[in-house]
Amino acid sequence: MTEHEIHEKIRQAYDHATPEVWDAVLSDCKAQKGRVFVMATTKKRKTWVKPLASIAACLCLVVGTIVGSQNYQVNHTVDATVSLDVNPSIEIQVNQKERVLAVIPLNEDGKIIAGDMDFSGSDLDVAVHAIIGSMLQNGYLNELTNSILISVDNNDPLRGAALQERLTAEVNRLLQTDTFSGSVLSQTVDRSDDLRQLAENYGITMGKAQLIQAILAGNELHTFEDLVPLSIHELNLLLSTKPAAATQVEVVGTASDKAYIGETKAKEIAMEKAGISAGDLSAFEIELDTDNGILVYDLEFTSGGYEYDCEIDARTGTVVKFEKEYHGAPANSTSNSSSSSISNSSSTSTSTSNATSDSTSYPTQSNNTSGLNQITAEKAKQIALNHAGVTSGDVSGFKSELDTDDGVRIYELEFRAGGYEYDYEINATTGAVLKSKKEVDD
Amino acid sequence: MSPFAAKTEYKREEASTDLDALLKDISEGSQDALAQLYRYTRSSVYSFALSILKNTHDAEDVLHDCYVSVWHGAAGYRSQGKPLAWMMTITRNLCLQRIRERRKTADIPQEEWTLHLPDDGRLTMEEKCVLSACLEKLSAQERQIVTLFAVSGFKHREIATLLELPLSTVLSKYHRAIKRLKQHLQ
Numbered sequence: 001m002t003e004h005e006i007h008e009k010i011r012q013a014y015d016h017a018t019p020e021v022w023d024a025v026l027s028d029c030k031a032q033k034g035r036v037f038v039m040a041t042t043k044k045r046k047t048w049v050k051p052l053a054s055i056a057a058c059l060c061l062v063v064g065t066i067v068g069s070q071n072y073q074v075n076h077t078v079d080a081t082v083s084l085d086v087n088p089s090i091e092i093q094v095n096q097k098e099r100v101l102a103v104i105p106l107n108e109d110g111k112i113i114a115g116d117m118d119f120s121g122s123d124l125d126v127a128v129h130a131i132i133g134s135m136l137q138n139g140y141l142n143e144l145t146n147s148i149l150i151s152v153d154n155n156d157p158l159r160g161a162a163l164q165e166r167l168t169a170e171v172n173r174l175l176q177t178d179t180f181s182g183s184v185l186s187q188t189v190d191r192s193d194d195l196r197q198l199a200e201n202y203g204i205t206m207g208k209a210q211l212i213q214a215i216l217a218g219n220e221l222h223t224f225e226d227l228v229p230l231s232i233h234e235l236n237l238l239l240s241t242k243p244a245a246a247t248q249v250e251v252v253g254t255a256s257d258k259a260y261i262g263e264t265k266a267k268e269i270a271m272e273k274a275g276i277s278a279g280d281l282s283a284f285e286i287e288l289d290t291d292n293g294i295l296v297y298d299l300e301f302t303s304g305g306y307e308y309d310c311e312i313d314a315r316t317g318t319v320v321k322f323e324k325e326y327h328g329a330p331a332n333s334t335s336n337s338s339s340s341s342i343s344n345s346s347s348t349s350t351s352t353s354n355a356t357s358d359s360t361s362y363p364t365q366s367n368n369t370s371g372l373n374q375i376t377a378e379k380a381k382q383i384a385l386n387h388a389g390v391t392s393g394d395v396s397g398f399k400s401e402l403d404t405d406d407g408v409r410i411y412e413l414e415f416r417a418g419g420y421e422y423d424y425e426i427n428a429t430t431g432a433v434l435k436s437k438k439e440v441d442d
Numbered sequence: 443m444s445p446f447a448a449k450t451e452y453k454r455e456e457a458s459t460d461l462d463a464l465l466k467d468i469s470e471g472s473q474d475a476l477a478q479l480y481r482y483t484r485s486s487v488y489s490f491a492l493s494i495l496k497n498t499h500d501a502e503d504v505l506h507d508c509y510v511s512v513w514h515g516a517a518g519y520r521s522q523g524k525p526l527a528w529m530m531t532i533t534r535n536l537c538l539q540r541i542r543e544r545r546k547t548a549d550i551p552q553e554e555w556t557l558h559l560p561d562d563g564r565l566t567m568e569e570k571c572v573l574s575a576c577l578e579k580l581s582a583q584e585r586q587i588v589t590l591f592a593v594s595g596f597k598h599r600e601i602a603t604l605l606e607l608p609l610s611t612v613l614s615k616y617h618r619a620i621k622r623l624k625q626h627l628q
Contacts, residue, residue, distance in 0.1 A: 001624055007592040009627070010576065013569035014489035014593045017559065019498075021506045022480055028506070029476060029513040117517055125535055126511050133518025173531060176603070178522055 076101065080154040080163060081189075082124070083207045085232045086140045086147070088113040090131055091205070098124040098163075103131075106205055112138060128167060132174045143180040144259035147236040151207025153189040160188045164250075172252050183236055183253035185211065190248075202228045208235075214249050215239050222290060229293035237295065241288045260314040266297035270310045273319050276303045288314065296320055325412075326404040375431045377402070380411035384424040387433050390417040402428060410434060416441050461525035469516035480509055486526060486594035487533050493585040494537040496577060498559065500544070504536045511536065526594060530604055575626045584619035587612055 088109035154160030175182025409428035423437035467475035
């Protein structure tokens with residue numbers, strides 16, 4: 001027997017073994033689309049049922065009211081809510097049997113997705129299939145934007161977790177397409193009034209609100225408002241840059257970064273903007289961040305005694321922010337024009353650490369003040385504290401840095417006190433307060 | 443023999459386009475299209491379901507549920523030239539759902555599947571032999587691979603994607619299974 005013959009035998013055997021279910025299929029495939037068809041099959045009634053009917057009817061009246069109301073409860077009460085967020089947000093309410101009670105689009109994109117599909121009474125899986133299909137068809141999920149958030153809200157946490165797991169596997173499978181694989185975020189929602197309030201305030205789903213909270217946890221870089229305008233995909237990218245903290249969000253698959261320029265390209269752009277070559281820089285750091293609702297690469301590096309802080313739009317490569325600060329003479333260069341005043345050897349070894357330490361002693365102060373008529377860092381601190389009306393004991397997180405701004409030597413000071421964050425610039429020669437900023441410390 | 447059993451010898455590529463077109467019509471509410479889809483694909487759906495469930499009653503239910511799901515879900519189907527793979531995914535999900543339900547109501551014993559093979563003359567003795575060999579001599583995974591290949595005409599690569607297995611695994615399991623069937627049937 002050849003392999004082909006075996007195939008043929010198997011094919012035929014299964015073909016003939018396949019039962020005929022067309023009539024039953026047909027009878028179940030009409031109501032939903034609003035078409036009228038004559039029922040093809042009617043169920044046979046057993047004859048002996050008839051005489052018993054009246055007795056049964058009486059019983060039914062009694063039992064029926066009890067059971068019926070319970071059944072009604074089971075069938076018509078929302079047992080779980082599943083929300084799907086991409087940018088379209090859609091909420092699916094199901095009963096205890098996981099039959100769909102309602103599909104509610106939560107934003108304009110959601111309405112496009114839901115269209116006029118009617119899922120009432122159908123299986124949750126069927127609804128999810130169709131919704132994901134529609135998201136793919138309408139291009140909301142693609143090679144560039146492959147993230148989806150599934151949030152399950154169930155009063156019974158065990159059932160909720162099980163449903164979450166099942167849907168995640170299911171959606172993940174649906175998103176294994178030819179051109180891309182999906183990245184599925186999932187979580188069970190901790191229903192709380194705070195979360196609901198937050199979601200309502202910003203007009204987002206509780207699921208998205210909870211995801212943002214998860215990203216914010218242990219991260220002071222962003223505020224809630226910063227993250228609200230971001231899509232789930234962008235939030236997923238942010239989440240992926242954080243160490244997998246103790247969040248409840250489970251991630252399957254990787255967020256596509258194809259729509260973004262990438263760290264290497266961002267670095268090149270920054271180098272070009274700064275006019276330096278890659279060999280000249282040190283202390284390079286790059287991080288995905290947000291600025292005014294867009295994703296940016298935040299780059300920090302030092303070169304030639306300058307510290308650079310640069311933000312580049314992660315999608316377009318536009319330089320959003322570019323800051324260059326003098327930071328002390330580089331170890332391998334001799335004095336240059338703007339730093340002649342402090343170009344002594346003692347300043348070089350400690351210059352980089354000053355920026356982040358609490359130190360108030362600058363290498364420049366003792367050596368150069370007399371010659372330059374420059375105030376000490378300690379003096380600058382005092383001026384700032386006086387201006388802010390706080391005492392040294394109240395202050396925490398103090399940072400100070402000597403900088404050149406348009407040729408003027410200034411001290412830049414940052415500190416926290418009494419729930420506020422202060423930012424100062426003090427003219428290093430005159431001691432004048434050039435800039436003062438006070439913000440609620442979050 | 444049922445009027446739908448006249449399984450056509452069609453080419454896979456053409457079939458995919460056909461099925462895509464049928465699904466589009468189904469999404470617009472055409473029952474004729476659903477009937478055609480059913481005719482073309484029912485043995486694929488049934489054999490895959492039976493491979494997973496190893497129980498003819500459940501497989502028959504899944505066969506029914508699959509087309510009902512397709513009817514309701516066709517609007518959300520997005521053509522990737524793989525309509526049959528999409529249906530297989532639906533079939534598998536329905537099977538897994540059934541297995542979960544079965545576990546919940548663990549009172550139904552795993553009956554000997556052969557007892558349920560139709561005995562209405564639809565199957566020849568040899569066909570019964572082939573089926574029992576598939577169900578008894580092969581592991582669940584081997585059975586799925588063999589039926590997807592022989593009945594539904596999937597390529598090994600497509601089966602690997604569908605079952606989330608490495609291609610090498612699919613190939614070795616397939617060859618081992620065919621060899622064993624050959625020995626048994628000769």
